[in-house]
Amino acid sequence: MGKVSIGLRGWRFDEDAVFDADGRIRPLGNMDADTRERIVRLSAMMGDPCDACYLRYGDEDIERCNPAQAIYGEPLGEVLLCDDHEADFVYWFQEVGGHEFAGEREIQTRFHEWFANGGRSPEGFELEHVEEDPDGVPEAPDPDDELPGLEEEIEEMDDDELDALDVDLSDLDLD
Numbered sequence: 001m002g003k004v005s006i007g008l009r010g011w012r013f014d015e016d017a018v019f020d021a022d023g024r025i026r027p028l029g030n031m032d033a034d035t036r037e038r039i040v041r042l043s044a045m046m047g048d049p050c051d052a053c054y055l056r057y058g059d060e061d062i063e064r065c066n067p068a069q070a071i072y073g074e075p076l077g078e079v080l081l082c083d084d085h086e087a088d089f090v091y092w093f094q095e096v097g098g099h100e101f102a103g104e105r106e107i108q109t110r111f112h113e114w115f116a117n118g119g120r121s122p123e124g125f126e127l128e129h130v131e132e133d134p135d136g137v138p139e140a141p142d143p144d145d146e147l148p149g150l151e152e153e154i155e156e157m158d159d160d161e162l163d164a165l166d167v168d169l170s171d172l173d174l175d
């Protein structure tokens with residue numbers, strides 16, 4: 001059974017648990033709760049800006065923020081990162097004690113605090129999988145392409161559960 005990332009690097013899913021043989025999303029109601037929460041949160045956050053860019057530029061300079069390319073953390077405690085800032089998170093996680101918060105939602109606020117206080121990965125700390133493409137314009141993944149059939153599945157979900165996951169259907173950008 002293969003592990004896959006969907007849309008954003010970081011979170012990994014059992015391909016067979018998420019997609020059927022035709023590549024469409026399986027019924028959310030049949031997934032285990034953790035997988036379902038992650039899929040729903042992931043779909044809601046595709047297209048959102050990188051957290052670190054946002055901490056730097058905020059709403060007033062939102063067009064300078066790169067779209068997130070990677071997701072770490074836990075549902076409702078996610079850290080979204082662009083290619084430039086993923087190294088900062090991984091460095092913090094591996095070398096500055098971030099791993100102590102693995103599996104906890106608090107990881108999000110802890111990383112934000114570190115970054116907002118000037119925390120950065122040192123020169124030369126690089127992630128192998130990030131392709132250097134200085135001229136490329138980063139693109140946000142599209143949940144409709146990445147998770148075919150998702151819209152119908154989310155419409156079937158219980159409103160209370162969607163509220164608990166802080167997901168607003170109008171935010172989902174599905175057509």
Ligand SMILES: [Zn+2]
Nearest residue numbers: 050053082085
């Ligand atoms: Zn960024």
